[in-house]
Amino acid sequence: MCGIIGYAGSKPCAHGVLLSGLKALEYRGYDSSGIASFQGDQIKIVKAKGKIKELEEKIKDVPVVYYLHDFYTCCINPNLMKNDNQSCIDRDIPCEGCYYFGKKAEHLEKVRHFLRAFENRITFVAPAEYTKKHWIAFYPEYADKTIVISHQKAIGEYSGNKETALNEEPLRLGFVGAQKQIKGWDIFKKVVAAAEDAGCNYDFYYFGNGSEKVDGVTAVNVDIATQGKDAMIKNLKEKRISAVFLVCVWGETYSYTTYESHAANCYIFAMKSGGNIPYTVEKNHWGHVFSTEEELVKGILDEKTLREEINTWKKNAAPGAAAYMDNDDILKQFSDKRKAVVDWKSEQISLEQRLKRAALNVIFKELRLKNKQ
Incomplete structure (x- = not known):
């Protein structure tokens, strides 16, 4: 006999809801437990033998890496443009008068709630020093958790196209x-x-x-x-x-x-x-x-x-x-030994969808990555 609890919603801490439910069923004396959650088109499963606290330990120790692709954590407009025509990244112009301002407070509260849920195990990765500097101006409390990993690494030198243009040449x-x-x-x-x-x-x-x-x-x-x-x-x-x-x-x-x-x-x-x-x-x-x-x-x-x-x-x-x-240094952020035991199961999809995905993967590998080496 087993006990099952489910949750449907948008809370960033859904695992907390599920753990609370499992603890409510623990009196039945189960010797193992697990949580399954959707991530894209897959199901992520974390399992543990013993009491619920064993499962809780596995979940809370999983490192979280947050990539700073843009400034969505700073404003509902990820480009930080007042009315989409004036940069406000240096925070030197007031938010009042911007049509994003009315939704900003609610948006930032949701973002901060999400970040606080993982703040003891989160690492923020910025693609450039500039990005890190400006992001921690909004979130100084995470300065020591923010690192820089560039998207790319330079290889060798190219000495061509360094000729000077003659006066009569365009x-x-x-x-x-x-x-x-x-x-x-x-x-x-x-x-x-x-x-x-x-x-x-x-x-x-x-x-x-x-x-x-x-x-x-x-x-x-x-x-x-x-x-x-x-x-x-x-x-x-x-x-x-x-x-x-x-x-x-x-x-x-x-x-x-x-x-x-x-x-x-x-x-x-x-x-x-x-x-x-x-x-x-x-x-x-x-x-x-x-x-x-x-x-x-x-x-x-x-x-x-x-x-x-x-x-x-x-x-x-x-x-x-x-x-x-491509700079693969970011993969080191996932080499932490404090990992949960995770199994992956593909979502049930039709044969037509599988064929489409396979075809797109072939196109991607052949065209977009053909010059990767």
Whole structure:
């Protein structure tokens, strides 16, 4: 004979509810217990022999790793943009007047409740020093539990695309990434229009898979899903791009395109509000950080000074990486010996669903990861 208890709901501490229920049944004298919970399309099972306290010990000792992909733990708007058009990551502008403000308090209470449930065994992983610094400004109580593990590791050196541009040769300038306002796409279009009006000797390019066409801009399709994970680097090298616009207006927590651009030895234009992009550019001397749109446009239109700036950097800067590999250091966070005994059982799904998943896995391995080595 067995005792069974179930829970359906959204509490972050559902295990606590289930343990309380099991303890209420413990008087029956069972010699083992277990908890099964859904995680995505699988069921996670933790079992233990003996009293309920043995199961409780296993559950409470399981380490928790929380990855700081964005700033959702700080505001219901994960980009920390007031009304989606003004960065507030430095907390130097008031929340009042923002249409996210009304829901912020309730959202943060739920987040803090969730974090408190695991605070004795949680580790926060930030992809960059910039992200860690700004996140612990919101949560100083977790400063000693927050570490930095970058997404990638640099391999070797690439010495190509470091030739200086001759005065009669057009400077090749490119925009890299998504055609979105927060990525600086609108700023780039303003720069293109202003440079055309001023008669600057520039060739503009767009690298990505966006559909918008802009007069005076050559579109280069880049899609890592079909061309491989190094597609952006290869295309920037092939077009011999002198400099790129990474003019995001929100606090990027990492930015793959920053490292891809530098791997192709491209000088980088960044906006001060762009998060880890300007932080990385200034720290490593990879380009020029502008404080405002007006300053950026003015700098681009000063063609003589801009050419000298880029050419000097090309001649004197250390070469970019030959390639970047995925950083598997985060796996060490899961090597703690204090683990529960966990069994995995696949959810019952139809044959059609299984075939679809198998096909998608094949596509992913063959296309997206084909250049991983």
